[in-house]
Amino acid sequence: MGFNTVAIARGGDKEQFAHELGARHYIDSNSTEVAAALQELGGAKVILATVTDADAMSAAIDGLGYAGEFVILGVPAKPIQAAVAGMVLQRRSIHGWPSGTSIDSEDTLKFSEITGVLPLIEKYPLERAAEAYDRMISGKARFRVVLETGA
Secondary structure, eight states: OOOOOEEEESSGGGHHHHHHTTOSEEEETTTSOHHHHHHHTTOEEEEEEOOOOHHHHHHHHTTEEEEEEEEEOSOOSSOOOOOHHHHHHTTOEEEEOOTTOHHHHHHHHHHHHHHTOOOOEEEEEGGGHHHHHHHHHHTOOSSEEEEEOOO
């Protein structure tokens, strides 16, 4: 869609998959200062923060470009930190977005239908529901966990 998408994750093992999903750039937050790497790319217009780690979020904020927006989807247990002077002088903003509303879901499904984007899921038969639940709760599930019936 013309975006210069940057994926940020922990570990180099995720880089190839990030590129396969469409990211032009990959930043390994374990080995690279995220904000500096984003600034080297020209500064981010939008950072979509889906993680729930306040430190990871805080480390990315200074990667915003002029009038950049930091949009929080994940809810961390502790507060995020931001240098206020940089926010004011660069007209940056931080705001939350309550993803998962019914209209968000409807828009997502319409987008998927138009573009042919399909979800990445982990499928489990119904009789392994307890195992699927444990995987999801443990945080080890890479994608959404879906139960399938035999029908």
